[in-house]
Amino acid sequence: MDLSRFQDRSLVQRAAQVLRKLAPDEELRFMHVCGTHENTITRYGIRSMIPDSIRVIPGPGCPVCVTSTSEIDQAIEIASRGTTVYTYGDMFGVPGTRSSLKQARAQGARVRVVYSLSDAIKISRESEEPGVFFAIGFETTAPTTASAVLSGVPEGFSFLVAHRLIPPALTSLLDMGRIELDGLICPGHVSTIIGANAYRVFAEKYGIPVAISGFEPLDVILSLVDLVRQHKDGAPRVFNEYSRCVRPEGNRRALEMMSEVFEVRDAEWRGIGTLPMSGLGLRDGYADLDAARIYRVKTNSRQSMPPGCRCSEVLLGTCSPTECPLFGSACTPARPVGPCMVSGEGTCRIWFQYGGYQKW
Amino acid sequence: MCLAIPGRVEELQGRFGVVNFGGVRRKVDFSLLQRCKVGDYVIVHAGFAIEIMDEADAEETLSLIRQIEAALE
Numbered sequence: 001m002d003l004s005r006f007q008d009r010s011l012v013q014r015a016a017q018v019l020r021k022l023a024p025d026e027e028l029r030f031m032h033v034c035g036t037h038e039n040t041i042t043r044y045g046i047r048s049m050i051p052d053s054i055r056v057i058p059g060p061g062c063p064v065c066v067t068s069t070s071e072i073d074q075a076i077e078i079a080s081r082g083t084t085v086y087t088y089g090d091m092f093g094v095p096g097t098r099s100s101l102k103q104a105r106a107q108g109a110r111v112r113v114v115y116s117l118s119d120a121i122k123i124s125r126e127s128e129e130p131g132v133f134f135a136i137g138f139e140t141t142a143p144t145t146a147s148a149v150l151s152g153v154p155e156g157f158s159f160l161v162a163h164r165l166i167p168p169a170l171t172s173l174l175d176m177g178r179i180e181l182d183g184l185i186c187p188g189h190v191s192t193i194i195g196a197n198a199y200r201v202f203a204e205k206y207g208i209p210v211a212i213s214g215f216e217p218l219d220v221i222l223s224l225v226d227l228v229r230q231h232k233d234g235a236p237r238v239f240n241e242y243s244r245c246v247r248p249e250g251n252r253r254a255l256e257m258m259s260e261v262f263e264v265r266d267a268e269w270r271g272i273g274t275l276p277m278s279g280l281g282l283r284d285g286y287a288d289l290d291a292a293r294i295y296r297v298k299t300n301s302r303q304s305m306p307p308g309c310r311c312s313e314v315l316l317g318t319c320s321p322t323e324c325p326l327f328g329s330a331c332t333p334a335r336p337v338g339p340c341m342v343s344g345e346g347t348c349r350i351w352f353q354y355g356g357y358q359k360w
Numbered sequence: 361m362c363l364a365i366p367g368r369v370e371e372l373q374g375r376f377g378v379v380n381f382g383g384v385r386r387k388v389d390f391s392l393l394q395r396c397k398v399g400d401y402v403i404v405h406a407g408f409a410i411e412i413m414d415e416a417d418a419e420e421t422l423s424l425i426r427q428i429e430a431a432l433e
Contacts, residue, residue: 001401001415003366005422015425021432036363063362088406116407118389137406140362144408147391151375189362192403192411214421222424244418245403245411254392254410345362 006216015221016049022228023051029360030054030227031179031317033061033166034187035345036215042354044217054224057317057360058347059179060269061187063137063164064090065315065339065346068268069304071162072096074297075134078160079109083295084127085160086120087134089113090343093336095306100342101134117148121157130156132291138166140189142280143254146261149286158291163280164267166190167198172275174206179316183209183227185220188242193258195250196240203236214242261286270339271305271312311338314347320360321348328352364405366413369398379404 005011032038038058041047047056060066073096079085085101092113093102105111114120117133124131131154135145142163149159166187173179186199191212202208209230211223219241226239240246258280267279282290291297305311308326313319321327321340331337333349340346344353367379372390379388379402389408390396402409 001366001368001413001418003418011422011425014429018425018428018432034362116389118387118407138362140364140405140410143392143410144389144406147389147408151391187362189364189403189405189410192364218425219421222421225428241421243421244414247411251392251411253394257392 003216006214006218008218012217012221015218015225019054019221019225019228020051022225022232023053024228024231025053027053027055028182028228028231029057029180030183030185030224031057031059031181032185032187032213033059033170034190035062035343035347035350036189037061037185037187037213037220038347038350039344040215040217040220042350046217046220047360050221050224054228055360056185056224057181058314059317060169060272060315062315062340062343062345062347063141064094064343065311066164066269066272067091067094067136067162068270069096070268070299071160072101073098073300074292075132075160076101076104076109077297078132078291078295079104079111081295082110084110084112084124084129084131085134086112086114086123086131088136089115090345091134091136093342094339095336097300117144121148121153124157125154132295133157133159135159135161135163138164138187138190139193142262143193143251143258146254146257149261149282149289150257153289158289158294159282160291161262161280161282163262164269165264165278165280167194167201169269169275169278171201172278173272173316181208182231183211185223185227186210186212188212188214188219188245191242191246191250193251193254196238196246196248198250199238203238207236209236210238212238212240212242212246214245271315306337309338311340311348314340317360321351324348362405364403364410366401366403369396369400369402372396372398379409
């Protein structure tokens with residue numbers, strides 16, 4: 001299968017030309033909720049190719065950025081007491097209340113970075129030592145945790161679960177009036193799991209045009225074209241641009257595994273607050289794999305972002321990275337102040353790496 | 361974090377298999393897929409195959425631009 005055509009310069013330019021023809025005079029704000037989309041948009045300079053009236057705004061789509069400091073502190077506490085904590089690389093440098101997992105490791109805490117949960121399980125099995133997997137991420141990642149829980153893990157292996165759910169978070173933020181948008185660009189791989197139908201509520205109840213988008217430059221521009229067309233037609237619907245990977249009903253097997261292992265709970269989104277039914281926790285039947293219970297780590301919700309940091313606003317698209325006085329001076333990938341400067345999915349980190357636009 | 365990469369399935373044995381990502385071969389967990397066969401293209405996230413890619417759908421998406429251009433003329 002030749003997917004390189006989704007990056008083909010002439011096709012992308014033709015799509016951008018179509019968008020310029022269609023663009024209305026009024027300003028339209030389209031929000032995406034995926035760090036990988038921000039990566040594509042900034043890396044390929046998509047904001048410079050599209051009409052000024054179309055604003056593409058990043059929403060809370062970086063899972064490590066919205067993981068609460070309380071959860072990071074818990075992981076650090078477990079690692080500092082001598083149990084190995086396995087983490088995805090994205091999470092490693094994100095500051096908690098006092099330090100990041102990376103800084104904690106420098107001070108002797110046991111932290112290992114892995115690409116996959118399977119690697120963590122393998123290392124733990126071979127070393128015959130207890131381990132805790134820091135299970136972060138959205139619906140894309142949650143089924144991998146569920147699969148491991150169901151297939152069995154080595155003695156002493158457990159999970160610090162911090163998964164978050166995209167649609168309930170967005171409906172809460174819309175209900176609270178904390179985000180304003182004229183269209184929603186939905187995350188392709190979250191959608192692979194939950195399915196295109198999961199977004200019908202946004203078109204049908206909220207009247208917001210929806211496009212589920214892939215991650216190549218052509219995918220993003222085609223999604224923008226469809227959102228503009230939906231706007232012109234005055235008939236919001238769910239457009240599945242990423243149909244090569246997203247089915248209407250999603251990945252049923254993955255959804256069944258998630259529902260077997262997890263229950264939906266209220267969850268704190270860092271810098272945003274507690275959003276109802278927007279997170280996952282292990283069901284009581286799996287309490288013996290729940291690191292938060294096993295290690296009796298405390299939950300605190302004192303903090304959010306460090307002083308001066310505007311990540312809370314960046315996460316909701318009300319402030320661009322370049323509007324934050326710390327960006328690129330006091331806050332850099334080498335010395336991040338806020339979470340959005342750490343992960344390759346964080347808007348500030350992406351803008352620092354590829355050069356941001358002055359506005360959305 | 362939700363980054364997932366397409367690759368071609370080269371081997372399948374029970375729950376696990378080998379996927380070729382443009383020359384890089386890696387062991388992948390297939391427990392989240394109901395059916396999959398050697399030669400399929402899958403999308404892999406954090407070591408797990410999460411969906412089989414549909415070539416006909418990819419072609420259809422690529423043809424959209426021509427359709428929209430035609431509609432605008």
